[in-house]
Amino acid sequence: MEGLLLDKPLNPNKLLKEQFVSNLTGSSLAEIAALSTIVPALVVLRKWSSGDNTWRDTAKKNDDVHPVRKDWMHYFSALLVDYLTVVLPILLVFTVLAEWVYTCAISLVILIPIYIMNKGFQSHLKAELNRLPSLRADISSYRVSVVLVTCLCILAVDFKIFPRRYAKAETYGSGIMDLGVGSFVVANALVSRQARNITSMSFKAALSSISPLVFLGFARIVSTLGVDYQVHVGEYGVHWNFFFTLAAISILTSIVRIHPKYCGLVGLLILAGYQIWLSFGLNEYLISDERNADIISQNKEGVYSILGYWGMFLIGVSLGYYLFVDTSSKGRSRNTQVVKVWVLAASFWILAVVLDSYIERVSRRMCNFAYVMLVFGQNFQVLSILTLAGFVSYENNLVLEDAFNQNMLGSFLLANILTGLVNLSVDTLSSSSLAAFMIMSVYTFTLCMVAGLAHFCGFRMKFW
Template identity: 80%
Template sequence: MEGLLDKPLNPNKLLKEQFVSNLTGSSLLEIAALSTIVPAVVVLRKWSSGDNIRKDSVKKNDDAPRGQKDWVHYFSSLAADYLTVVLPILLIFTVLAEWAYICAFSLVIVISICTIYKRSQFHLKAHQHNLPSLRTDISSYRVSVILMTCLSILAVDFKIFPRRYAKAETYGSGMMDLGVGSFVVANALVSREARSITAMRWKASLRSISPLVFLGFARLISTSGVDYQVHVGEYGVHWNFFFTLAAISILTSIIRIHPKYCGVVGLLVLAGYQVWLSFGLNEYLISNERSADIISQNKEGVYSIFGYWGMYFIGVSLGYHVFFDTSPKFKSRSTQVVKVWVLAASFWILTIILDGYVERVSRRMCNFAYVMLVFGQNFQVISILTLAGYISYDKNLILEDAFNQNMLGSFLLANILTGLVNLSVDTLAASSLTAFIILSVYTSMLCMIVGLAQFCGVRMKFW
């Protein structure tokens, strides 16, 4: 009995921490290729499911009760979405990782052919239908962010997941480095500020922030309690993702700025922070130096707040000007789409310039180059998703609606499932087949549980 009690819950903790340490990330070109694959798969699924959705919606089945018919249709559609969207992405990020460029190029060719082939059909339908709002594409984009995040947080613990996709130690960027930044941008683009909704009062603001603070402490206590592996260089000794979100919310509540001016303020914050980094703060943040005080113990998480705060302000400004501006000259979808594509290209160019001549991309300190990379990658995803609206006039996929309704809830569930897998399976010793089976079961469970929550009307919203 004593032997069982003395046995650590996570005997491979040190090995697992070393497995995700001292990494240098991927190339900007490969990040661009991977950022093409995910939205391209979603677009093709939307195009292929468009006619089926319409047929199913008008098809009658008088033999089955209404509730049963809805239930069967919902979960069969959800399963089809999983098989045609999630599973291919899982394959490309694991088994087919070395074929990423070929997969991206092939998908671009397929989408280009489909667009040209269906263009005449679009012109015929355009007179009968209004083009869908770009806000539908924003929903798809937000789901792409959360899907990739949920998939990666478990996949990274297996050898089947390429190390270059994992988070870089200091400078450089893997796909996973873009997760927290993408989450901040995804929320900023559709935030209350971006939609010009009257700012919440202090009590309401505190209520909206308190769950994030609670989740931050809950993660800290739970990871310490079960001796779960935590890479200190990511945020610090005690800091985590939820504390970063809470800090941004607090700063935004204290300093309230009209969305028209958020972009300028965000750029000023980033410029000032980058100057501070260049004058020695960067060396301190990437060093192993830590004193006993709480700020030094969590220096990465604390100081990177300035970068994420500037990122959030810019995201609010872009959301307001690109997606929620009601001015007639900006209201047409074509104008919005052109702005998205131009912004995507501009952010990528700025990333290359800053990475080459100012300071290399670093998620650890959330520097200027990293912020531009996050915006470049995210707007690239949005720009590809805008193609769906030119051919398909249907609603989002059921999978998208399910995750969009419970974004943070699905992320919490993914973290719980990831923790359970890590504590019950030796992920480092798992073969490629075993790892892929586990990841397939994990992602299917996640999709089905999130789908069930959406079907039953359950919604968790914290931020």
């Protein structure tokens, strides 16, 4: 009996789960645009209705037990409302309401300007220009939105309730999950040390700063092999994963130091050269099943796509510098910055459509030029919608945003651990729609509450 238990595989449905996320073609660019409208619109509407989150101030003014308890209740009540009005609707749209995504997007697009016209302009005119929320607050909201959607999708993709067109495409095409990888790169680039023109870090210090990413990359390899977890080889290769990609980008940026003024041009040149290489045959090699014994061939998708992600990162650094850091440029008012963000969003979307139609279809697997432009278009679309929050006065970011922003990496790691535990303990492929939705609800609720508890207690996960 004991021998039988030892022989039982930890993940008996591994092959079925790998097939479940293989050979997919993604969704349309229009649907990606619709989904990218819904998420930030929900955040904006919640900000306008959240009122004043002053739990910290009350705690400072009162030292007795009762007010502190009241603040604890106030904090987690606000966090619960954030969950019910932001996270749960996103979960619904990505699962049971997936066929209504355009209706949901159009409804929110109509609702936001109505709200602004009713309440926004009056409060906007009363507020002094320098007291309006800065774009830094919008950047923070945008980064949290990226993490939230990513954490939700990494588990949802294993259930049938999650539309297959939202999952990662096999070769060409793009599901909403394909954009998570690039979104992390862009989100990091916009607020990076390079974008802030901080060049004091030595190469040794740079290596030390990426050591957590390298550790996490190897930890993922060991853990997935140890529990026989499903891994789609066509995504990055046999051993590669996204932590290694992030580490490689950081190493390259540390070795080749470029002033943020010129990062955009260098990034475009790298992408152009890489795209030419792809068009002359590299793309056929990368999407083929050919794998030799050497380490590069075994991980060809992850290794070669570094060029695309590095170009993407450098463009993000340049945009972060010009939009949010460079104090010498004229037109630094919030309104001017907001217009620039909207123009950039539209421009990137147009470039993505043109490149996808006439050069090469979008491919996250190769990180080609069309994919990079799509990532920037989608990310700046999210950011541009979040800037609308400034048209109506609000006090602070959401409690949910503060919680995830303080422990972004920690929240992502927790989501990966919870995803692994669910997959090893539940037959996700056989789960009914109701069971899947309940599991997803408990998962996202747990993630939000743990992040909130860490934030409330002042805990911050930092590796270096």
